[in-house]
Amino acid sequence: MSHPSAMRIFLKTIVARAYPRFVAAYRNRAWLITETLLPLVGTIAMIYVYRALHAPARFLGFVVLGGVLLAFWQNVIWAMATQFFWDRGAGNLELFAMAPTSLAAILLGMALGGAYVSLTRAATILLVASLLFGVSYSLSGLLPALGVFVLTISALYCLGMLLASLFLFYQREAWQLADAMQEPIYFLSGFYFPVRSLGAVVGGVGSLIPLTLGLDAIRQLILPGTPQFIPLPVEVLAVVAQIIAYAVLSQISLRYLERQARQDARLILRST
Amino acid sequence: MDIAVETKALRRVYRSRSQEVVALDGIDLQVRRGERFGVLGPNGAGKTTLIKILVTLLLPSSGEAFVDGLDVVRQFRELRHRIAMVSGGENVGFGMLKVKEQLWMFSQFYGMPSAPSKRRIDELLERLGLSEAADRRVSALSSGMRQKMNLIRGLITNPRILFLDEPTVALDVGAARDVRDEVRRWMAEDPSRTVILTTHYMMEADELCDRVAIVNRGRIVAEGTPAELKQRVQQNSIVDLQLSPGGRLLDTLRGVDGVTAASVLEQDGTDRFSLQLSNDAALGGVMRAVEASGRQILGVQKREPTLEDAFVKLVGRGMAEEEQA
Numbered sequence: 001m002s003h004p005s006a007m008r009i010f011l012k013t014i015v016a017r018a019y020p021r022f023v024a025a026y027r028n029r030a031w032l033i034t035e036t037l038l039p040l041v042g043t044i045a046m047i048y049v050y051r052a053l054h055a056p057a058r059f060l061g062f063v064v065l066g067g068v069l070l071a072f073w074q075n076v077i078w079a080m081a082t083q084f085f086w087d088r089g090a091g092n093l094e095l096f097a098m099a100p101t102s103l104a105a106i107l108l109g110m111a112l113g114g115a116y117v118s119l120t121r122a123a124t125i126l127l128v129a130s131l132l133f134g135v136s137y138s139l140s141g142l143l144p145a146l147g148v149f150v151l152t153i154s155a156l157y158c159l160g161m162l163l164a165s166l167f168l169f170y171q172r173e174a175w176q177l178a179d180a181m182q183e184p185i186y187f188l189s190g191f192y193f194p195v196r197s198l199g200a201v202v203g204g205v206g207s208l209i210p211l212t213l214g215l216d217a218i219r220q221l222i223l224p225g226t227p228q229f230i231p232l233p234v235e236v237l238a239v240v241a242q243i244i245a246y247a248v249l250s251q252i253s254l255r256y257l258e259r260q261a262r263q264d265a266r267l268i269l270r271s272t
Numbered sequence: 273m274d275i276a277v278e279t280k281a282l283r284r285v286y287r288s289r290s291q292e293v294v295a296l297d298g299i300d301l302q303v304r305r306g307e308r309f310g311v312l313g314p315n316g317a318g319k320t321t322l323i324k325i326l327v328t329l330l331l332p333s334s335g336e337a338f339v340d341g342l343d344v345v346r347q348f349r350e351l352r353h354r355i356a357m358v359s360g361g362e363n364v365g366f367g368m369l370k371v372k373e374q375l376w377m378f379s380q381f382y383g384m385p386s387a388p389s390k391r392r393i394d395e396l397l398e399r400l401g402l403s404e405a406a407d408r409r410v411s412a413l414s415s416g417m418r419q420k421m422n423l424i425r426g427l428i429t430n431p432r433i434l435f436l437d438e439p440t441v442a443l444d445v446g447a448a449r450d451v452r453d454e455v456r457r458w459m460a461e462d463p464s465r466t467v468i469l470t471t472h473y474m475m476e477a478d479e480l481c482d483r484v485a486i487v488n489r490g491r492i493v494a495e496g497t498p499a500e501l502k503q504r505v506q507q508n509s510i511v512d513l514q515l516s517p518g519g520r521l522l523d524t525l526r527g528v529d530g531v532t533a534a535s536v537l538e539q540d541g542t543d544r545f546s547l548q549l550s551n552d553a554a555l556g557g558v559m560r561a562v563e564a565s566g567r568q569i570l571g572v573q574k575r576e577p578t579l580e581d582a583f584v585k586l587v588g589r590g591m592a593e594e595e596q597a
Contacts, residue, residue: 003353004383016380019373020366027368091364095425098327099381100352106381262331265286265324 003100013105014112021079021113035071035117036124043067043125046192047133059193061137061223064129066191069215071121072153073185076160077178079114080107081167085174088267097267103254107161141221148221151239152214158246159210165250165257168266185209194219196229203229210242275338276433276466277303277326282335284321284490295321297490298335303483306463308455310481311470312579314591318490319470323437326468327357340432353382356431360441362422367411371402371421374410375428382429389428396424400454416447423451427458434458436469440476452480472591474579486583488594493586501582508532508548510581511555513562514571515543521565528561530554535580535590542570548585 004012025031043063050059084103087093096106129135167174188206189195195203195216206212217235219226229235261267282299285292296318303309311319324330326339328348337344342351365374372393379389397403400420405413413421419439426434436455440448459465471477477484478498485495494501515521517538525534525545533548547558562569584590 009381009383012380012383016377019377020369023373024366024368091359091362094329094357095364095378096381098329098352098355098357099378100349100383101381259331262329265330267329 006102009101010105013099013101014109017106017109018113019109021110022116025117031117032120036121039067039071039121040125040128043129044132047129051133056225057135058223058225060133061130061135062190062194062219062226063192064126064133064135065215065219065223066189067125067129068122069152069189069211069218070186070191071118071125072115072156073189073211075111075114075118076156077163077181080111080157080160081163082174082178083107083110084164084168085170088168093267097258097261103165103258104161104251107164108157111157111160137222138224145218145221148214148217148236148239151236151243152210152218155210155214155239155242155246158243158250161250162246162253165253168257168261185211188212189215191215194227194229196227207238210239210246213238213242274305275302275341276305276307277301277309277337277339277468279322279326279337280335282322282325282337283333284318284325284330285333294490296325296332299487299490299492301485301492301495303466303468305466306459307482308459308467308469308480310477310484311468311487312472312474312477312484312583313470313487314472314595316595317472317487319472319487320437321490322487323357323435323468323470327355327435328352354432355435356426356429357435357437358422358426358439359436360419360438360443361415362419364422365410367409369410370407371410371413372397372406375421375425378425379428384429392428392430393424396427399457400424400450416443416450419443419447419451420454423454427454432464433466433468436467438471439469440471440473448476452476455480474583474591478579484579486579486586488583488587494582498579501579502577505533505548505577505581505585508550508577508581508585509552509555510575510577511547511549511558512571512573512575513545513547513558513569514539514573515545515562516568516570517541517543518565518567521545521562521567524561524565525558528554528557530557533581533584533588535584535593537590537592543567546581546584546590548581 046063047060050063084093087096096103167177170177188198188202189209189211190198190206195206195212198206203212213235216229217232217239220228220232279299279301282296284296285294299322311322313319321330325332325337326344328344328351331345339351340354344351369377375393376386376389397406400423402417402420405417423439440451443451455467459467469481481498483495483497484501485492486501487493522534522536525531525547530550531547531554532550535546537544549555580591587594
């Protein structure tokens with residue numbers, strides 16, 4: 001029997017799984033408030049903290065860029081890592097798993113669909129907060145920063161795939177786990193302050209999350225005067241290494257955990 | 273003989289910290305290509321576990337299973353191109369999507385080109401009388417419409433073997449009939465197609481299946497055509513007895529001379545006993561037992577045996593009773 005190629009199925013799955021997210025964003029616009037306005041208010045609140053402390057102007061930029069990347073972290077955690085858990089409850093996971101597609105493609109589709117909302121949120125924070133508070137960026141660093149941003153997001157989504165397979169095993173605790181990870185990640189990644197402030201050890205641990213080094217590199221590129229955590233080329237190389245490492249690990253983990261899930265009846269809603 | 277599905281000593285045990293549940297206990301099964309094969313049994317008999325193993329969602333604890341000649345454990349990736357499953361009461365997909373969007377989405381997971389997929393969706397929507405609902409949101413569908421949509425999802429990719437797990441559960445009579453009609457029509461289009469259907473509706477199995485396996489507590493207790501299974505109770509007289517509610521009478525009736533099997537079902541505030549009698553004379557003893565119980569006889573009817581009677585004879589009690597056990 002001849003079938004469509006694995007690559008064709010992979011790409012079609014990404015588009016198809018992203019589709020409901022695009023449609024949901026279009027048909028129910030409540031997210032414009034919850035996903036755009038409220039995070040913007042949160043970012044602005046943090047800017048006022050720095051302003052009240054008379055911090056240097058670049059600190060406002062730290063907060064704005066942190067707010068931008070935060071949108072993607074939340075997409076990875078809530079729209080990717082915990083999704084298999086929700087899909088299992090709805091019965092979707094069974095149908096995804098028994099289709100001749102890969103779970104990685106399903107996850108990437110989820111992330112791509114969610115990225116539309118994240119991009120809108122990130123762009124809103126970047127534009128509105130920068131204009132409101134007169135944050136200025138180094139134009140010469142914009143293009144390389146965009147490159148680092150793409151690398152960081154890629155590494156982040158590979159980490160998301162790894163977390164998705166792990167969360168599938170935590171089942172009911174996945175939601176609490178994701179929730180529990182939230183604040184420590186904000187802290188370790190230095191969303192609202194330069195990661196150098198954390199010191200070598202804590203900053204080093206935090207660097208396991210691609211956002212930490214990616215965010216620091218972007219800040220170094222477009223916010224002159226950012227205290228250097230580690231040299232920029234090393235940060236970029238480390239993010240590239242994370243893409244490879246997390247991509248490989250997530251593939252191994254998804255395959256292993258799919259088998260274990262078939263063994264332990266975790267793909268299905270059990271009923272004999 | 274061309275075999276579509278075969279299992280050998282298939283066993284599945286669910287383990288948790290506190291207990292071990294044997295869901296399947298040595299299932300040997302052969303389903304021929306082109307058959308509509310029913311797996312019949314009460315809730316908890318192991319039907320769904322069997323299906324989930326055959327569709328590669330669950331690994332067996334031991335034994336072997338082959339679907340379309342492929343090992344469900346080792347060749348599952350290839351097998352997934354050839355099968356589809358539709359379960360009763362499915363609430364899958366995304367309520368925000370329109371019916372045709374949801375169906376298209378699932379077809380893409382099989383790599384179907386979009387244009388043929390959309391044509392096939394339109395054709396199936398038409399056949400199942402859902403064309404007018406094509407642009408309706410999934411969340412706005414009635415349960416009958418939703419189940420028809422789920423059936424279409426299973427048929428779009430043209431599987432060689434279609435697994436239906438309680439496909440008409442909780443559907444009204446009309447919707448259930450439409451689902452069964454479509455299964456028949458789909459099978460008639462291509463004699464190489466096979467359907468494996470689990471159900472606890474005896475009438476559905478009788479009406480739809482070429483052959484049936486009766487499963488109880490993880491084992492196959494009988495296998496054959498519905499006619500063959502009913503033949504097993506043909507030598508008995510089957511009598512339905514409708515009585516006013518009262519104290520426990522089933523065991524008393526089972527003990528009456530000439531009663532070979534008995535089951536009871538509470539229906540509309542009355543108790544409907546189904547009795548298998550080795551000869552008509554046994555009815556006298558039954559009536560005396562009823563009289564002694566003080567219950568009022570609301571109706572007595574002799575009828576042809578059904579698969580339910582075969583089940584009662586094989587297992588010793590009715591499906592409802594077995595589910596409660």
